[in-house]
Amino acid sequence: MFEETRFEKIHNIIFKDSIEPSILVAREIADLIREKAANNKSCVLGLATGSSPIKVYEELVRLHKEEGLSFANVVTFNLDEYYPMDKGNIQSYFYFMHEHLFNHVDILPENINIPDGKISTEDIQQYCIDYEKKIKAAGGLDFQLLGIGRTGHIGFNEPGSHYNSGTRSITLDHITRVDAAPAFLGINNVPRKAITMGIGTVMSAKRIVLLAWGGNKAEIVQKTIEGTVTSEVPATYLQNHNNTTFILDEAASTELTRVKTPWLVTSLIWDEVLKLKAVVWLSELLNKSILKLTDSDYNNNGMSGLLTEEGTAYHLNIKMFNKLQHTITGWPGGKPNADDSKRPERSSPKRKRIVIFSPHPDDDVISMGGTFDRLIEQGHEVHVAYQTSGNIAVSDEEALKFAEITQSLCPECGETKNIINFLKSKTENDIDTEAVRRLKGLIRRNESLAATRYLELNDENVHFLDLPFYETGTIKKNNISDEDVSIMKTLIDDIKPHQIYAAGDLADPHGTHKVCLDALFNALEELKQNKYMDDCWVWLYRGAWHEWESYQIEMAVPLSPDQVLKKRRAIFYHQSQKDGVMFQGDDSREFWVRAEDRNRLTAKKYNDLGLADYAAIEAFKRYHF
Structure with a gap:
C-alpha cells in the first residue's frame, strides 16, 4: 500500500x-x-x-x-x-x-x-x-x-x-x-x-x-x-x-x-528488529558508539517514542549492545559443552553435518572462506556443493590455453582440435559448443578442488551439481525447473545436514545467485516435513557484491590476520577468475580484494559501534523456513 x-x-x-x-x-x-x-x-x-x-x-x-x-x-x-x-x-x-x-x-x-x-x-x-x-x-x-x-x-x-x-x-x-x-x-x-x-x-x-x-x-x-x-x-x-x-x-x-528510517516519517510500533536498526543508524549517524548515545540524541533524531517505550537511553543502549555482542562467535558450528543461550548457534550435536551451497565455483571461499576453514578445523562434517558449472565465466582465451596444452600432450585428440578450431574462429553470435562448455566447466571444477584441498576438505565431500537451468551456453539462463529442485533435494536428503550455508546476495550481475537461492528455498519447502529438517538451520552469506547491514547480522565470525591470509590463498586457486574476470560489475577490484575490504569494513563497523576490534568479520543472517 x-x-x-x-x-x-x-x-x-x-x-x-x-x-x-x-x-x-x-x-x-x-x-x-x-x-x-x-x-x-x-x-x-x-x-x-x-x-x-x-x-x-x-x-x-x-x-x-x-x-x-x-x-x-x-x-x-x-x-x-x-x-x-x-x-x-x-x-x-x-x-x-x-x-x-x-x-x-x-x-x-x-x-x-x-x-x-x-x-x-x-x-x-x-x-x-x-x-x-x-x-x-x-x-x-x-x-x-x-x-x-x-x-x-x-x-x-x-x-x-x-x-x-x-x-x-x-x-x-x-x-x-x-x-x-x-x-x-x-x-x-x-x-x-x-x-x-x-x-x-x-x-x-x-x-x-x-x-x-x-x-x-x-x-x-x-x-x-x-x-x-x-x-x-x-x-x-x-x-x-x-x-x-x-x-x-x-x-x-x-x-x-x-523504509530506511521510518521513525522520521511516522509513529511506529517498535519491534526488536526495528529497535536495533534505529540504534545502529543513530550510532553511525552521530559517529558515537552505542553505549555513548544519550536521551537527547534519541529525542533530536525522531526517536522520542522509542525512549518512551524503553525508559532511558542507558537501558536501551545496553540492551542493543548485548544483542550485537551475542552475534559474535568464533564457533560457527556451535561451541561444544558450552552455554548456547547467548550464542548464535547450538552447542549440540558436537559434530554437525554441514552443507555449504555455492552458486558459482568460487562463492564459497570468496564469501565465507574463513568460516569454511573454521568449520573444518573444528571437526565438523563439511560438504560443499557447487550449484552451477560456472563455465560461462571462463574466457575464450583461458579455454584456448588449456586446449592447446591438452593438444601438446595428446596431438591426436580430435575433440581437442575441434575445440581449438572453434575458439579461434568464434564470432560474437556463436554459442559455445557442448565440448567447449565442458572444457570451461572442467577448468572451474578443478580450481574448486584445488581450493578445497588447500582447506583440507576431502574430495568425496565436494559435490558438483551442474544445475540444468545454467547450462545454456549463453548469459540468458533457463527458468528454474523441477529437475533443478530435485537435484538439490537429493543432496540435502542424502546428507541430512544440521547446518546449511547459502548465498543470500542477490546483487550479482547475471542473476545466478537468485535462481540458486530459489532452488534451495523450493527444496526446503518440499523437504520440511522430514523429521531431520527440524534440526536444520539455514545461514545466508552475501557474496562479492554486498554485505549484510550491521543490524541484520545474526552471526558474526571474526577472522584472525592469519585466517584472512589463508582465505586469500584459497581464492587465488580460482585462477580463471583472477586478472581480468569477465563479470566484474561496477567494481574494478579483484574478488579477493573486495572480500578482504568488505570483511575488514564489517569488523570496523562493529568496532565503531563499541564492540571488540577484529581484523575481519564474515557475516551471516539466519533464514527461517
Whole structure:
C-alpha cells in the first residue's frame, strides 16, 4: 500500500518480490488492450528491454495463449537500441523483444517499431525525426513501460538529457556500459552509442509505469523519488508527470526514507528488529558508539517514542549492545559443552553435518572462506556443493590455453582440435559448443578442488551439481525447473545436514545467485516435513557484491590476520577468475580484494559501534523456513 510522505514526490508501490507486481502490470496492459479493441481503436505501447520487464512479457504471452488476449490492435514503439547493432545479434533489443514477446503473440509485424541499430550515420537524424512522427501519427503513447539505470537513465537518456529531448543518438555513460558488460562478455564489447526516445517523448505518454527490482537500484530509486528534479538524474523528470507509478520490490525500496528510517516519517510500533536498526543508524549517524548515545540524541533524531517505550537511553543502549555482542562467535558450528543461550548457534550435536551451497565455483571461499576453514578445523562434517558449472565465466582465451596444452600432450585428440578450431574462429553470435562448455566447466571444477584441498576438505565431500537451468551456453539462463529442485533435494536428503550455508546476495550481475537461492528455498519447502529438517538451520552469506547491514547480522565470525591470509590463498586457486574476470560489475577490484575490504569494513563497523576490534568479520543472517 502506498503511503504518502513529505519525502516522496512520485507515487510508488512496494512488493515483496517482482513476481506479483509483474503480473499486475501485465494485466493493466491487457485491460487497456481489450478496452481499446472494444472501441475499435489501436493500443499504442511504449516498451522497455532489460531484465526488469521480462516477467511482464511472460505474463502477457500467457494471457495471449491461455486467455485469448489478442495483440491485433497493438502498435508498439521500443525505447531504444544499441548503435551500431545488427538485428540478428543476440544482444540487440530487436532480438530481445522477439525472443520474449513478439514471437509468441499475434501482433502484426508492421505494427512493431524498434530503433534500427544499422541505420547509416548520415541518415540517423532524419530517421529519429521520422520515429517521432510515427509515434504522433499513431496517436501518441497510451502506456509507457520503463526500467531505470543506475545513472538515472530512462530509455538511454543519460545524465544531461534535456526535458524536451526527442528521439536521437546518444553516447552511453560508462556506468551504463559497465552494467551491460556481463551480457556482452566484457565492457570492450559494449557499444558506446545508442538510439533512444527522448525525455519529451516519454513524458508525452498518457500512463507511465516504471519497474525497479533489486538492491543495486535502491540508491537511484531514492534519488528519483525523493530528490530534486535535475538533468543529472533524468528519471526525476517523471516527478512532473501526472500519471506515473513506480513499482518496486523490497530490495529496490530500501533507501527510501519510509523504509530506511521510518521513525522520521511516522509513529511506529517498535519491534526488536526495528529497535536495533534505529540504534545502529543513530550510532553511525552521530559517529558515537552505542553505549555513548544519550536521551537527547534519541529525542533530536525522531526517536522520542522509542525512549518512551524503553525508559532511558542507558537501558536501551545496553540492551542493543548485548544483542550485537551475542552475534559474535568464533564457533560457527556451535561451541561444544558450552552455554548456547547467548550464542548464535547450538552447542549440540558436537559434530554437525554441514552443507555449504555455492552458486558459482568460487562463492564459497570468496564469501565465507574463513568460516569454511573454521568449520573444518573444528571437526565438523563439511560438504560443499557447487550449484552451477560456472563455465560461462571462463574466457575464450583461458579455454584456448588449456586446449592447446591438452593438444601438446595428446596431438591426436580430435575433440581437442575441434575445440581449438572453434575458439579461434568464434564470432560474437556463436554459442559455445557442448565440448567447449565442458572444457570451461572442467577448468572451474578443478580450481574448486584445488581450493578445497588447500582447506583440507576431502574430495568425496565436494559435490558438483551442474544445475540444468545454467547450462545454456549463453548469459540468458533457463527458468528454474523441477529437475533443478530435485537435484538439490537429493543432496540435502542424502546428507541430512544440521547446518546449511547459502548465498543470500542477490546483487550479482547475471542473476545466478537468485535462481540458486530459489532452488534451495523450493527444496526446503518440499523437504520440511522430514523429521531431520527440524534440526536444520539455514545461514545466508552475501557474496562479492554486498554485505549484510550491521543490524541484520545474526552471526558474526571474526577472522584472525592469519585466517584472512589463508582465505586469500584459497581464492587465488580460482585462477580463471583472477586478472581480468569477465563479470566484474561496477567494481574494478579483484574478488579477493573486495572480500578482504568488505570483511575488514564489517569488523570496523562493529568496532565503531563499541564492540571488540577484529581484523575481519564474515557475516551471516539466519533464514527461517
